[in-house]
Amino acid sequence: MFFGEENNSKVLADFIKKADIVTVEDETKNKRLKVARQLVGYMYKSPEGWDKRCSFNIKHVGDQFLQWLKDFDHKKPSDIDHIYCLAYRFLCEFDFLIGAGKELSIELRTIKNKIQSDNGDMDGDIRSQIIYASYVMPANIAKEFINDANIGVFKNFEDKIKEANRLKEQWDKELESKRTIVDKLKEKLTEYEIGFNFVGLYQGFSDLTTKKKREAFLLLCSLLAMGALIIAPLIVEILLITFGMYKGNTVGIERFFVFFPIVALEIVLIYFFRVILINHRSVKAQIIQIELRQTLCQFIQSYADYSSEIKKKDGVALEKFESLIFSGIISDPEKLPSTFDGIEQIGKVINNIKKS
Numbered sequence: 001m002f003f004g005e006e007n008n009s010k011v012l013a014d015f016i017k018k019a020d021i022v023t024v025e026d027e028t029k030n031k032r033l034k035v036a037r038q039l040v041g042y043m044y045k046s047p048e049g050w051d052k053r054c055s056f057n058i059k060h061v062g063d064q065f066l067q068w069l070k071d072f073d074h075k076k077p078s079d080i081d082h083i084y085c086l087a088y089r090f091l092c093e094f095d096f097l098i099g100a101g102k103e104l105s106i107e108l109r110t111i112k113n114k115i116q117s118d119n120g121d122m123d124g125d126i127r128s129q130i131i132y133a134s135y136v137m138p139a140n141i142a143k144e145f146i147n148d149a150n151i152g153v154f155k156n157f158e159d160k161i162k163e164a165n166r167l168k169e170q171w172d173k174e175l176e177s178k179r180t181i182v183d184k185l186k187e188k189l190t191e192y193e194i195g196f197n198f199v200g201l202y203q204g205f206s207d208l209t210t211k212k213k214r215e216a217f218l219l220l221c222s223l224l225a226m227g228a229l230i231i232a233p234l235i236v237e238i239l240l241i242t243f244g245m246y247k248g249n250t251v252g253i254e255r256f257f258v259f260f261p262i263v264a265l266e267i268v269l270i271y272f273f274r275v276i277l278i279n280h281r282s283v284k285a286q287i288i289q290i291e292l293r294q295t296l297c298q299f300i301q302s303y304a305d306y307s308s309e310i311k312k313k314d315g316v317a318l319e320k321f322e323s324l325i326f327s328g329i330i331s332d333p334e335k336l337p338s339t340f341d342g343i344e345q346i347g348k349v350i351n352n353i354k355k356s
Helices: 006-021 027-045 047-053 055-070 077-096 106-116 124-146 149-155 157-246 254-297 300-313 319-325 339-355
Strands: none
Touching (some): 006 027, 027 047, 027 077, 077 106, 077 124, 106 124, 157 254
């Protein structure tokens, strides 16, 4: 910001006030002062536009122009001519950079024409400045504009585009290769994820197998204990009879009253032995099925790929296989005897004894 800067704007305003109240005896100088005053008035009213389009003269003669305005003395004809020619320079640059398809306002065009047709007495240096502003300065402005560092960027724009396209092609190739690597890693990670999932499933089956084996061991111990309990009364009875016979005692009728409770006890013990045995067999069957599933977990991933292919050809080809693999663990509870089954068997034995 130059013309719009507060101190500079004050200098312009002060000059306008001075130019409005003074009168110069020389008619030519008086006309030049009025023209200069009009141009400074436009600069004062619209500083943004003049700041935007007059960077060349602001850079080269801006401070000099303000100094002439500040030190203006209407009694010095040279002051009027200097302000006159410097204001014209700003006007020429303003016109040169006004933009494509646009023109100066009628007022500014009239002022410019007046200055260009001014044939009055003028110092040689001032005259050369006006000629310079009219014909040479536009070329210098264009030259400075073309050589500007920012304009150099535009000159190299096509090269930059080619370089950008080359880099884009290179990056596209690199991205494609990276994408291929990432896809392969994704496939591997998916395989590892599935593998870890089946490792977890295998571990679950393994824990279940441990529990079932412990249960089977306890049932086996129960079987052995129950078998010992079944045999113990018979052995005791046989020993008592044998030792009594050695001592010369005869087997009396009272022995038969002891025999029936022993038979009833044996029947109950055999019943519970049968319950434990069936439970033991059921647990053993479950262990076999769990171990089978553990084995199947080792090839399930290959099976998934294989089944997707074979089912396209025959949708029912793997039904029996899948029903075996994915079926629940059977414990065969229907074969377990109930308590009433045992009572019914005891009742049948008693009825047979009564009939006999």
